[in-house]
Amino acid sequence: MSNEDFNKRLFKYFDDHQKDYIQRLGDAVRIPSVSAWPDHRSEVVRMVEWTKSLMEKLGVKVELADIGQQKLADGTKIKLPDVILGTYGNDKTKKNVLVYGHLDVQPAQVSDGWDTEPFVLTEKHGKLFGRGSTDDKGPVISWLNVIEAYQTLNEPFPVNVKFVLESMEEYGSDGLEDLLKSLKNTFLSDVDYVVISDSYWLGKEKPCLQYGLRGICYFFIDVESSTKDLHSGVFGGTVHEAMTDLITIMSTLVDDQGRILINGMYDDVAPLSPAEEQLYSKITFDVSTYCSEAGVKKTIQTEKEKILMHRWRYPSLSLHGIQGAFDGCGCKTVIPRHVIGKFSIRIVPNMKISTVEKLVENHVKQIMKTRNSPNKVSIKLEHGGNYWVADPNNPQYVAARKATVAVHGIEPDLTREGGSIPITLTFQEQTGKSVLLLPVGASDDGAHSQNEKFDISNYMNGMKVMSVYFQEVAKL
Ligand SMILES: NCC(=O)N[C@@H](Cc1c[nH]cn1)C(=O)O
Ligand SMILES: [Zn+2]
Numbered sequence: 218m219s220n221e222d223f224n225k226r227l228f229k230y231f232d233d234h235q236k237d238y239i240q241r242l243g244d245a246v247r248i249p250s251v252s253a254w255p256d257h258r259s260e261v262v263r264m265v266e267w268t269k270s271l272m273e274k275l276g277v278k279v280e281l282a283d284i285g286q287q288k289l290a291d292g293t294k295i296k297l298p299d300v301i302l303g304t305y306g307n308d309k310t311k312k313n314v315l316v317y318g319h320l321d322v323q324p325a326q327v328s329d330g331w332d333t334e335p336f337v338l339t340e341k342h343g344k345l346f347g348r349g350s351t352d353d354k355g356p357v358i359s360w361l362n363v364i365e366a367y368q369t370l371n372e373p374f375p376v377n378v379k380f381v382l383e384s385m386e387e388y389g390s391d392g393l394e395d396l397l398k399s400l401k402n403t404f405l406s407d408v409d410y411v412v413i414s415d416s417y418w419l420g421k422e423k424p425c426l427q428y429g430l431r432g433i434c435y436f437f438i439d440v441e442s443s444t445k446d447l448h449s450g451v452f453g454g455t456v457h458e459a460m461t462d463l464i465t466i467m468s469t470l471v472d473d474q475g476r477i478l479i480n481g482m483y484d485d486v487a488p489l490s491p492a493e494e495q496l497y498s499k500i501t502f503d504v505s506t507y508c509s510e511a512g513v514k515k516t517i518q519t520e521k522e523k524i525l526m527h528r529w530r531y532p533s534l535s536l537h538g539i540q541g542a543f544d545g546c547g548c549k550t551v552i553p554r555h556v557i558g559k560f561s562i563r564i565v566p567n568m569k570i571s572t573v574e575k576l577v578e579n580h581v582k583q584i585m586k587t588r589n590s591p592n593k594v595s596i597k598l599e600h601g602g603n604y605w606v607a608d609p610n611n612p613q614y615v616a617a618r619k620a621t622v623a624v625h626g627i628e629p630d631l632t633r634e635g636g637s638i639p640i641t642l643t644f645q646e647q648t649g650k651s652v653l654l655l656p657v658g659a660s661d662d663g664a665h666s667q668n669e670k671f672d673i674s675n676y677m678n679g680m681k682v683m684s685v686y687f688q689e690v691a692k693l
C-alpha cells in the first residue's frame with residue numbers, strides 16, 4: 218500500500234474513533250493533577266500511574282524516575298512526582314524521536330468562574346472544556362493515540378519513540394533538569410530529535426510551528442509584621458502593616474505601559490535587528506480577535522508587530538496574587554500579620570536568571586529603605602526557567618512543515634511563544650539535537666484560564682499532523 222493510501226486509512230481511523238479519544242481525554246481530565254497544590258500530590262501520582270498503565274498497554278516500556286523531594290514554603294518536604302521515561306521500539310535502523318509533555322495542570326475551581334466543572338470534560342459545540350484538555354493532557358494523549366492507531370492498523374511505526382513525561386511543569390519543572398543531566402549518556406544518548414506539543418497556534422484557523430519561548434522567573438515577596446492578625450480599629454494607624462509594605466513594593470514593579478520599573482532589567486535584552494523586525498509583518502495575526510479572545514477592550518500596543526514583539530521578544534512582569542490577604546466575601550476588619558506577594562517576569566534573550574534575581578532583590582531593598590518599616594521582608598526566586606530560541610530552517614522543522622501542509626493544506630506560520638516550557642533548553646543541551654515545538658491547540662483554548670478547552674477538530678487534526686511528522690522525520 219502506498220503511503221498516501223495508508224494515510225487515508227489512518228486519518229479515517231482517527232475520525233471513526235473520535236468518541237473513544239474523547240472518552241480517554243475525559244478519563245485523564247477527571248484526575249485533578251494540580252502540581253501547585255501540595256495536598257493534591259496523590260492525584261498527580263494517580264495521573265502518572267494512569268498514563269503509565271495506558272503506555273504499557275500500548276507496549277511502551279516504562280520506567281519511573283524518582284526525582285527527589287520538593288521543599289514547601291513552610292520548610293516541609295514532599296515527594297516530587299516520578300517522571301515517566303518511556304521507550305517504544307528499538308530498531309537501530311530507525312530514527313529516535315523524543316516526545317516531551319506534562320501531566321500536571323494549573324489549579325482550577327468552579328468558583329474561579331468556570332461555566333462547567335473543570336475536572337469533568339464537557340463537550341459543547343465541538344469543543345471539549347476541562348482543565349488540562351489543551352495544556353497538556355490532550356496533546357500527550359494524542360501522541361499515544363497515534364501509536365495505538367498504527368498498531369491497530371498493523372502498520373510498522375516509522376520511528377522509535379522515547380517519552381519524557383513530567384508532572385511538575387506548571388511549577389517550573391522542579392527536579393527535571395538534574396534528571397536529564399544524569400541521563401545524558403544513557404536514555405538521551407541516541408536521541409535524534411526532540412518534539413514538544415505544549416503550546417498554541419497564533420490564531421484559530423492557521424497552524425504554526427514555534428521556534429522560541431520566553432523564560433520565567435517566579436518570585437515570592439514575604440512580609441511579616443506581627444505575631445498575629447490585628448483588629449484594624451484597635452491597631453490601625455499605629456503599626457506598620459505587612460499589606461501596606463507589600464502593596465507599595467508590588468506597585469513599583471511595572472508601569473501602565475507594561476514597562477518593568479526595576480533598574481537594569483532591560484540591559485541584557487537582545488537589540489532588535491532589521492532582519493528580525495521584518496519577520497513580524499508577514500505573520501497572520503488579528504489584533505481585534507486577540508482582544509476578544511483575551512476579553513479586553515484594548516491592548517497596550519496597538520500595532521500587530523508591536524504586540525507580537527511584546528509577547529515574544531521583550532520581557533514582561535505580571536502580578537499574580539497575595540497569599541494571606543483577606544479575599545473572602547463580605548468585610549473583615551483585619552490587619553493580616555503575614556502576606557506573600559507573587560509575581561513573575563518572563564525573560565528573553567539574553568537575560569540571565571541570576572541577574573534578574575539580583576536586580577529584583579536590589580529593587581525591593583531600595584523600596585523598603587524609603588518605608589521606615591520594621592517589618593521582616595524577604596524575596597525569593599521560587600523557580601526559574603530559561604528562554605529558548607532555535608533555527609526554524611533546520612530539517613526537523615521542514616519535516617513538520619510538510620506534515621502540516623499534508624493535513625491542513627497550508628504552510629504553517631513560524632512563530633514564537635510568549636509562555637515558557639522551562640525544560641526546553643535543557644533538552645537541547647543534553648541531547649545536542651534539534652527541539653521542535655509542534656502546537657496543536659488553538660489561540661482561544663484558554664490554557665491556565667477559566668473554561669480551558671480543546672477543539673475536537675484540533676484533537677483529530679493534531680493526531681494526523683503528529684503521524685505525518687513521524688513519517689517525515691523517518692525520511693531525514
Ligand atoms: N504550556 C506551557 C505552560 O503553560 N508553561 C507554564 C510554565 C510555568 C512556569 N512556571 C509556572 N508555570 C507557563 O506559565 O508558561
Ligand atoms: Zn503546558
Ligand SMILES: [Zn+2]
Nearest residue numbers: 352387664665
Ligand atoms: Zn501551562
